[in-house]
Amino acid sequence: MCSPTTENNNNNNDHLVQSSDPNHPANLIPALCAKFWTLGWVTGTGGGASIRSDDLVYLAPSGVQKELMKPDDIYVLSLAAQAQSLDKRQRVYLRSPANYKPSQCTPLFLAAFTKRNAGCCIHTHSHWAVLVTLILETQGAGKDREFMINNIEQIKGFGKGFGKSGNLGYHDTLKIPVIENTAHEEDLTEFLEEAMDKYPDTYAVLVRRHGVYVWGENVHKAKTMCESLDYLFQLAVEMKQLGLPWVTDIEPTVPTRK
Amino acid sequence: MCSPTTENNNNNNDHLVQSSDPNHPANLIPALCAKFWTLGWVTGTGGGASIRSDDLVYLAPSGVQKELMKPDDIYVLSLAAQAQSLDKRQRVYLRSPANYKPSQCTPLFLAAFTKRNAGCCIHTHSHWAVLVTLILETQGAGKDREFMINNIEQIKGFGKGFGKSGNLGYHDTLKIPVIENTAHEEDLTEFLEEAMDKYPDTYAVLVRRHGVYVWGENVHKAKTMCESLDYLFQLAVEMKQLGLPWVTDIEPTVPTRK
Amino acid sequence: MCSPTTENNNNNNDHLVQSSDPNHPANLIPALCAKFWTLGWVTGTGGGASIRSDDLVYLAPSGVQKELMKPDDIYVLSLAAQAQSLDKRQRVYLRSPANYKPSQCTPLFLAAFTKRNAGCCIHTHSHWAVLVTLILETQGAGKDREFMINNIEQIKGFGKGFGKSGNLGYHDTLKIPVIENTAHEEDLTEFLEEAMDKYPDTYAVLVRRHGVYVWGENVHKAKTMCESLDYLFQLAVEMKQLGLPWVTDIEPTVPTRK
Amino acid sequence: MCSPTTENNNNNNDHLVQSSDPNHPANLIPALCAKFWTLGWVTGTGGGASIRSDDLVYLAPSGVQKELMKPDDIYVLSLAAQAQSLDKRQRVYLRSPANYKPSQCTPLFLAAFTKRNAGCCIHTHSHWAVLVTLILETQGAGKDREFMINNIEQIKGFGKGFGKSGNLGYHDTLKIPVIENTAHEEDLTEFLEEAMDKYPDTYAVLVRRHGVYVWGENVHKAKTMCESLDYLFQLAVEMKQLGLPWVTDIEPTVPTRK
Structure with missing residues (x-):
């Protein structure tokens, strides 16, 4: 041949x-x-x-x-x-x-490159990511498909979304979709692509009982968003252990400047 | 121009x-x-x-x-x-x-240099700092604006205050003011300066859901106080998880020498 | 002589x-x-x-x-x-x-080499291994002799067993036998060998209140399985602290391909 | 002069x-x-x-x-x-x-050298040491002056005592005295010496809300005992969080050989 x-x-x-x-x-x-x-x-x-x-x-x-x-x-x-x-x-x-x-991660990385024009994609098995998906699982179907957190400074580490300029603000709610794990990692691809379609602004997708995929325009952005996300996952687990909610309703104390 | x-x-x-x-x-x-x-x-x-x-x-x-x-x-x-x-x-x-x-931290660092004559200022997003402000938040308005801990040896790592010689003692209560976070980090400056005025002896200010600013006369003092504070924040979170109070009323067992 | x-x-x-x-x-x-x-x-x-x-x-x-x-x-x-x-x-x-x-570990390492043809054997005193055996101990005799976990991606890091090709799947349940500790480490040998006989496919044996022995065909496999196992032990302790079960009954969402 | x-x-x-x-x-x-x-x-x-x-x-x-x-x-x-x-x-x-x-630690180090003929003495402010003394504090006067743990393999890392040959066994109970902290570190010296007199075989003394002093015949022994002790303190805190007792009554399963 x-x-x-x-x-x-x-x-x-x-x-x-x-x-x-x-x-x-x-x-x-x-x-x-x-x-x-x-x-x-x-x-x-x-x-x-x-x-x-x-x-x-x-x-x-x-x-x-x-x-x-x-x-x-x-x-x-x-x-x-x-x-x-x-x-x-x-x-x-x-x-x-x-x-x-x-x-086996190859098609998932390719999805970030072809569907999101990413320059780098990182896949971690971080404990914090896995624990967040496990905690969400206990909240019942419907509520378990999205990790949400707000009013934490580190949220500013995320861009507003693909093709948009600027980063999220302190009062914005970061939402990361959660997809179910599959027996074979390649089979995750279609679910990852679905999540990208449903959450066009997300830079990450959690995989239940497995870990997280995080991408960005370049290595710098993918790595720093992955670090910020891992920080938030760890914080979320620690907040859960202390009985603190991930989403709160805090009014801005100072008018937001443009 | x-x-x-x-x-x-x-x-x-x-x-x-x-x-x-x-x-x-x-x-x-x-x-x-x-x-x-x-x-x-x-x-x-x-x-x-x-x-x-x-x-x-x-x-x-x-x-x-x-x-x-x-x-x-x-x-x-x-x-x-x-x-x-x-x-x-x-x-x-x-x-x-x-x-x-x-x-965006620049005006906050400048506040430490101009108002406190600091030689170094460190800003961390440490989990422990953020968790301490979250735990305080649950204690209701009024009680949530000040982190206090006493009767822990590491407290001796702090100076008595700007322009004063000597360090805190084991039985002294370390008090760190907490300010609310703002949408834009620069907007924190006036609140940080207010906290410096209200707590003239403090070497640090916690920022709710964000982190901590720590300063000192020089790099050595800023860094070692920042380490000691992070140690105390971590200990405080662990004490909370074990149901132990941060402030206790312990009588000195040995007369304090001058 | x-x-x-x-x-x-x-x-x-x-x-x-x-x-x-x-x-x-x-x-x-x-x-x-x-x-x-x-x-x-x-x-x-x-x-x-x-x-x-x-x-x-x-x-x-x-x-x-x-x-x-x-x-x-x-x-x-x-x-x-x-x-x-x-x-x-x-x-x-x-x-x-x-x-x-x-x-004193020598006869235990030799058991892995002679009975399992291993190329490398690692013995750790990892906290997570010890804590898992302590948690199991509270579940009463009979249930305390086996660590089981399933539906976690990292399980795929384990081979199917001695002389078998391929690795465990996501839905497979990883089972690690637990043996009781003895006053002298050498005396563990017969119990370790018994566990190898009873669990012919296992690559690891937990020792109550002591640690774990992990082996593999070569250094690469022993080390990466030991890392994966320590990851799972840590996750299991964290799951216990959050009240989450180690074994769950999750139906495959996608037909498993051959 | x-x-x-x-x-x-x-x-x-x-x-x-x-x-x-x-x-x-x-x-x-x-x-x-x-x-x-x-x-x-x-x-x-x-x-x-x-x-x-x-x-x-x-x-x-x-x-x-x-x-x-x-x-x-x-x-x-x-x-x-x-x-x-x-x-x-x-x-x-x-x-x-x-x-x-x-x-200020100098007289405490000297006590280990002169009263115990130690070759090395280490003083840590480890969180785990401090937390163990805080947990003991909640058990009431009388019970709060001694850290005890048994039936953990790592206990074998300790020598039987000053001038005795051999190490502790798995079923032995390790006992570490706890002294109260003083406002000035030098004032700890007499209490440390008292604890040495009361516990002639100990290689360590915990200081409430402060840390631990660990010594040994030489650097190797002081360092490895300090590591083993920190391991046990960490394990003890984790056991407390999981509701597991530090001291248990386990019968040797195999006759102890001489």
């Missing part, structure tokens, strides 16, 4: 992951994942991160120890080539590392 | 942030912020730190990843030049980094 | 622990233990790790500070020579470090 | 703190304190550590940031010279750093 995939795998385009620039995606993904490991976000090979640079998408492989990843471990995929693929489940890798399998 | 600001921005005084001394403010702010990031104080670009050296004030920009800051990212401002500005909200920067915006 | 043991101890085979390869077991055990110390798994000389490479078993000594261990501190033992020993409690070391005693 | 103190201060014996050996006390105290800072044991200049080498005692100064200490900051004192001093509160320093004051 002589498909582009096979050809590319043969000469394998190793130059795509070789750079002395610490901000090159192939260097940045391992550095980010090592940092995320210390935060408990990518424990035991769970979770991960992907970066898009124009048409190219850089992806960590399946099942690696995230704090030990190397640039040589990174997959590279072309969005344009992928779009031309007849089978949506078939990936067209420009570069594949030896001895690895692609991550 | 030919104002000093524009002139200064043109030649930009980069020498003000270039030093091989690790204790130079332009080197120290990034080092401190990297350390604070590991403590969870400046998650997701929240929080920050500012240092004053005689007339010059060194400030981190808005929206940066605090653990990745570099000396080149630092703003420098002259207190004397600022005092002559007709518009209090207009900042007169001697040096501005490219591609950044000044931090 | 002129036994192989004595001979080997005399010339002591130091070459067995000298390698410039960071993945050599004598280098890897100290690096792993330093990492585990930061996770709170091997506090105060407790816990440890052992690696098997073909016939050779590499072991940390008793009572060392795990974050300060050096390759020179490592014991080496031959499984073949050990199998020929008449006294099962007598160890036949090819290489012994000066000034140390062998670890 | 021409006392030995003054003389020694003049030539100041800087050689006593200058060594290229990382295990020299003047190098080891800063390294240990930096590690303890990351554990939350010496937050905000609280806590510290002292090492004795034969007649010489090495001490950190008062009020320093413990993670930034340098060998040049260390005080050195002679036990023999100290013993000849007429005023017990007067310290006879062989070497004093410039611009510092001696630590």
Whole structure:
């Protein structure tokens, strides 16, 4: 067989992951994942991160120890080539590392890149994210599909939404949709895309009993929103333990300036 | 236009942030912020730190990843030049980094420098600070404006107050005022200044659902008081979870020596 | 006497622990233990790790500070020579470090190597493991001998069992047997072996009020399963504090694909 | 005046703190304190550590940031010279750093060295130690003066007592006396010494609402016992939150071997 995939795998385009620039995606993904490991976000090979640079998408492989990843471990995929693929489940890798399998998170990362034009997508298994979805579960169907919190300063760390300028305000209510987990991570894709359609301004989707996907225009925005969200999830769990509500009705004490 | 600001921005005084001394403010702010990031104080670009050296004030920009800051990212401002500005909200920067915006915390840091002659001011979004203000909120208006704790050894980490020598004693009650958060961080300034007037001896002000501002005569004192305060906030939350009161009436068992 | 043991101890085979390869077991055990110390798994000389490479078993000594261990501190033992020993409690070391005693965990590590053909075995004193056994203890005899959790994504981090390919699924229930602690760690061995016989697919055994033993085909698998398990133990304790059950009956929302 | 103190201060014996050996006390105290800072044991200049080498005692100064200490900051004192001093509160320093004051912990460290022949003494302000003393306080006078825990493996990390060989067993009950805090740290000395007399086998004394002092024959033993104790304090607080008792009556399941 002589498909582009096979050809590319043969000469394998190793130059795509070789750079002395610490901000090159192939260097940045391992550095980010090592940092995320210390935060408990990518424990035991769970979770991960992907970066898009124009048409190219850089992806960590399946099942690696995230704090030990190397640039040589990174997959590279072309969005344009992928779009031309007849089978949506078939990936067209420009570069594949030896001895690895692609991550099951790949179609979820691609959804953020193609539907939201994101430059980076992070997936964590953070305890706080999982606990928030478990706490919501006890509130009965209907109320359990949305995490809401307001009147916390850290909410300002979020943009107003895709294609909108500016960030949320202190009195705004941050809403993060929750989707149910599926037996196979790839099967989450359609539910993630549905949530993106229903919540066009969200930069994150919680996955019940699993974790969270967070994306942003670039690495900086995806990472800082992921940190802010994890902060809010942790705070929400601690508030629950102290019997404090996540949403309150506080009147602005000072008129909001434009 | 030919104002000093524009002139200064043109030649930009980069020498003000270039030093091989690790204790130079332009080197120290990034080092401190990297350390604070590991403590969870400046998650997701929240929080920050500012240092004053005689007339010059060194400030981190808005929206940066605090653990990745570099000396080149630092703003420098002259207190004397600022005092002559007709518009209090207009900042007169001697040096501005490219591609950044000044931090909204700037007027709050300046309040500590001008009203308290502080040499350093730290602003954290620590969970423990936020949780303490949330717990106080449940105690009803009137009781919710002051964090109080006594009979804990770590209280000795605080000075007696601005212009006074010596530290608090074990049996003294540490009181930290709480101000309400505002939609825009700059609008906090007048409330912070009010709290400084009402509590002339305090080295810190809590901001409801937001975090804490802590200052001191120099970096050493601001940092160690901020650590001691965060320790006490964490202890207070843990005491609350265990049903233990923050203020107790313990008689000294040994006569206090002078 | 002129036994192989004595001979080997005399010339002591130091070459067995000298390698410039960071993945050599004598280098890897100290690096792993330093990492585990930061996770709170091997506090105060407790816990440890052992690696098997073909016939050779590499072991940390008793009572060392795990974050300060050096390759020179490592014991080496031959499984073949050990199998020929008449006294099962007598160890036949090819290489012994000066000034140390062998670890009491040795026979437990050997059980994982000989009965499960493991390539690595990790023993932690993690708080979360101990707390899980304490919580189970309150559920009465009969129910206290097995930790069970299901419908959490991280469960997928576990293999289906010794000699089976593939990992557990999201809806599978992870079961970890609990054995009672004994006054002497060596006396745990027979109970650990019994649990291995009763739970042929398990990769871990909890020890009541003590910690956990986790093994795997190689270092990668043992370490990532140990991380996943610690994540689940922590989650289980947090779920208990929030009144959430560890085992739930959730129907798959999407047909499971083969 | 021409006392030995003054003389020694003049030539100041800087050689006593200058060594290229990382295990020299003047190098080891800063390294240990930096590690303890990351554990939350010496937050905000609280806590510290002292090492004795034969007649010489090495001490950190008062009020320093413990993670930034340098060998040049260390005080050195002679036990023999100290013993000849007429005023017990007067310290006879062989070497004093410039611009510092001696630590108020000094007489407490000296008590461990002179009354227990310790080689190292560590003082932490760990949250867990403070919380344990607060929890005990709620149990009423009489029951509040002793922390007790048993049937936890980590108890084996403690020696049987001063001058005795071997460690505690799994079924032994670890008992740590609690003394009341005093307004001045130096005033704790007599109560610490009383507790040492009443509990001749203990290697630690808790100080109510303050922290813990832990000592050992050498640095290794003091540090690992301090780690084990902090582990047990943390576990005890977590057990309290889960409603689990610290002391239980478990019969050995296997006959204890000699």
